[in-house]
Every structure is written in structure tokens, then in C-alpha cells.
Amino acid sequence: MTLDEQSHLGGAPFPLYLRKLDKKSRWGHPDDAIADRVAVATTETFPYPGNCFSLYLIRSMDDLRRVVVALNLRRNRRNNDIDLVGFLESEITASEIQILQVPGETDCAAANVLHVDISSSSQDSFSRLCRLAMNAGREAVRIGKTSVAEMLAEQINLGCEAITDNAACGCRHA
Amino acid sequence: MIYKINAPGVIHTNDHFDTDEDDFEGELVRFRMIIHMHEKARGASRRSLREVCVSYLKFSPQADRLINELILECTKLKSPDRLDLAIDILQELGDALYDYAFKFFQCDVTQWNYLLPGRTYEPDDDYWYILLRSVARSSIDDSKKLSFVWSCRETSHRGVLEGLVEALGDIGSAAAMEKLGILSRHEDNFIAQLAHEVLKDQ
Numbered sequence: 001m002t003l004d005e006q007s008h009l010g011g012a013p014f015p016l017y018l019r020k021l022d023k024k025s026r027w028g029h030p031d032d033a034i035a036d037r038v039a040v041a042t043t044e045t046f047p048y049p050g051n052c053f054s055l056y057l058i059r060s061m062d063d064l065r066r067v068v069v070a071l072n073l074r075r076n077r078r079n080n081d082i083d084l085v086g087f088l089e090s091e092i093t094a095s096e097i098q099i100l101q102v103p104g105e106t107d108c109a110a111a112n113v114l115h116v117d118i119s120s121s122s123q124d125s126f127s128r129l130c131r132l133a134m135n136a137g138r139e140a141v142r143i144g145k146t147s148v149a150e151m152l153a154e155q156i157n158l159g160c161e162a163i164t165d166n167a168a169c170g171c172r173h174a
Numbered sequence: 175m176i177y178k179i180n181a182p183g184v185i186h187t188n189d190h191f192d193t194d195e196d197d198f199e200g201e202l203v204r205f206r207m208i209i210h211m212h213e214k215a216r217g218a219s220r221r222s223l224r225e226v227c228v229s230y231l232k233f234s235p236q237a238d239r240l241i242n243e244l245i246l247e248c249t250k251l252k253s254p255d256r257l258d259l260a261i262d263i264l265q266e267l268g269d270a271l272y273d274y275a276f277k278f279f280q281c282d283v284t285q286w287n288y289l290l291p292g293r294t295y296e297p298d299d300d301y302w303y304i305l306l307r308s309v310a311r312s313s314i315d316d317s318k319k320l321s322f323v324w325s326c327r328e329t330s331h332r333g334v335l336e337g338l339v340e341a342l343g344d345i346g347s348a349a350a351m352e353k354l355g356i357l358s359r360h361e362d363n364f365i366a367q368l369a370h371e372v373l374k375d376q
Contacts, residue, residue, distance in 0.1 A: 020254040021254060022258070025364060029363055050252050077311075081343070107217050142368070142371050147375075
């Protein structure tokens with residue numbers, strides 16, 4: 001699955017709530033048994049006993065670019081590939097999971113305002129969420145280092161404050 | 175009897191515990207604390223704590239045990255950055271990392287199922303993912319890196335193969351691309367698709 005420039009990610013349209021995966025296999029493959037996929041994705045993506053998880057609300061390719069670049073600025077290289085999975089708001093609410101507006105903690109203020117925590121006291125809610133997304137054909141998306149490098153170049157071009165210490169960064173007012 | 179067997183070549187019993195071991199326990203506690211501070215930190219302080227971790231690993235006489243500790247500690251974290259945290263530190267170690275990874279491979283591979291099909295041993299996917307990508311992104315000579323990561327190709331474990339595919343992409347040489355081409359025809363469609371994506375990304 002490559003990055004689709006037509007406002008879709010992993011088979012779903014924006015707006016999407018994106019969760020970073022530590023590696024792509026956490027989300028499994030459509031060939032795998034759905035029960036196994038849901039079990040692994042739930043355990044590894046929303047690990048118990050945590051009940052509050054970090055996501056970003058992405059409404060556009062601009063939002064996606066800001067978040068991907070901001071997440072990569074924590075690394076020792078800035079153009080690392082990144083794996084993401086997206087959820088629709090309707091899937092989150094149908095799973096009885098709360099969405100809480102909580103600022104993010106990256107170096108990019110524009111990315112931070114897109115940040116939310118999702119919360120539920122029941123691990124079953126996160127299983128339901130994964131199952132709903134998988135049944136809808138959602139796939140994890142790997143944004144490769146070439147795409148990340150392009151996004152980074154564009155953010156530098158815009159004078160991104162997280163990269164260039166530019167207090168007049170255009171993203172802040174977007 | 176206390177056994178510690180995770181770090182390659184390091185098998186201790188409490189018969190050998192002495193003052194040095196007590197000192198090491200203290201070092202271990204400090205090192206774990208830095209790992210957790212590093213996970214929470216952002217911006218310049220994250221970079222600086224990463225450098226502290228790297229220095230620990232470069233200069234500690236017990237570096238192998240600390241490398242093992244770093245990997246185990248990071249894989250236990252709840253954050254989606256957990257594997258990246260370890261990779262970003264370990265890749266700075268160069269030859270010391272290679273020596274560790276090679277010893278770990280020698281210990282671990284003997285238990286893999288393709289050698290002993292009746293056994294149910296499962297390699298630690300996350301541990302391997304970190305090791306393979308760290309080696310691939312390090313300053314070690316390309317042919318040496320390639321030879322190491324490719325030696326894991328016989329496993330049937332998706333998690334290890336995923337690390338191998340990503341590591342080949344990290345190496346990025348023509349020879350690594352050739353190997354990715356082979357994996358893009360793998361019988362596990364997840365691995366085949368990932369190899370295809372990584373190839374396209376070069």
C-alpha cells in the first residue's frame with residue numbers, strides 16, 4: 001500500500017484518526033485469520049493495561065505532512081519510513097471509545113493541535129475498533145523514506161518552526 | 175540459583191556474583207532510568223539523552239549486557255516509538271553492535287525451527303527487528319551488514335523477516351535490492367508486499 005495522494009489512506013477517506021504503529025506487521029495482512037489479526041493488533045497497538053492512546057486527526061494531506069514530519073523529528077534521522085493505521089470517527093464512537101482533545105508533544109505546534117487521546121476502560125472496545133477497521137478493508141500504510149523526505153522538504157520550504165526555529169511559521173496560522 | 179542468560183555469551187549464576195556484579199546492578203538501574211527519561215523527552219533533551227545512552231554503551235565494560243537491557247526495556251514500553259528508540263541508539267555503536275548481533279545470532283539461530291522442526295521455539299520478533307535495522311543503519315561496511323542480515327532469511331517467522339526486509343531497505347545497496355527482489359516473491363504475502371513497497375521506495 002503506497003501513500004494515496006487523493007485524500008485516502010489505507011482505504012479510507014479523510015478525516016481519519018491516525019495511530020502510529022511500531023512496525024507494520026502489527027496490523028497483519030488480509031490473508032491472515034481475522035481473529036488472529038484483531039488479537040495481535042489490539043494487544044500491540046493498544047497495549048493493556050494502558051487505556052489512553054495517542055492519535056492525530058488528519059483532515060488533509062497538509063495535516064498528514066505536518067504530523068509525519070513532526071513524529072520523525074524525534075528520531076536521529078528525519079526521513080525514516082513510518083507505519084500508520086487510520087480509524088474513522090464513527091468507528092471510534094461505535095466502539096464506545098472516548099475522543100479527548102489533548103495537545104500533542106512534538107516540536108510542531110500545528111501537529112500538536114491535531115493530537116487527541118482515545119480512551120476506554122475496556123480492552124474489548126479497542127478490539128472492536130480494530131475489527132471494525134479490518135472488516136472495512138483498512139490496511140496499515142507504510143510511508144516510505146522517499147515520501148517522508150519530500151514532506152520534510154516541503155515543511156522546510158514553508159519555514160516549519162520545528163525544523164527552522166521560525167517563529168512566523170505558516171503552519172501555525174493555517 | 176539466579177541465572178541470567180539473555181545477553182549472548184553471558185551466562186551468570188549467583189556463584190559468580192561479587193562486588194563487580196553489585197556495581198553493575200547500580201549501573202543497570204541508572205541506565206534504565208535514562209532509557210525512560212529518553213522515552214519521555216522531546217527536542218534537544220531527547221537528542222542529548224540519546225547521546226548519553228550511546229556513551230554508556232560505548233564505554234561500559236558490560237556493554238553487551240547493557241545492549242541486551244536496552245532492547246528488552248524498549249520492547250516492553252507501551253509507546254509506538256518503542257522499537258525506534260532502541261534502533262536510534264544502537265545504530266551509533268558500529269562494530270561493537272555488529273559483534274553483539276553476531277554473537278546473539280549464533281546463540282539464537284540454533285533454536286530456530288528450520289534447524290529443529292520439532293521444536294516450538296519462537297524467536298523474539300521485536301528483538302530481531304531492532305537488531306537487524308540497527309545493524310543495517312550503522313556505519314559498518316555494507317557487505318558485512320548485508321551478509322549478517324541475509325543470514326536470517328531461512329526463518330519462517332514473519333516478524334524476523336519483516337526486520338530483514340526493512341534492514342535491506344536501510345542498507346539500500348544494489349546487492350540489497352537484489353535480495354529484496356527475491357523476498358518480493360516470498361510465500362507470505364505480507365512479506366512479499368512489504369518487500370515490494372520497500373523496493374519501490376529506493
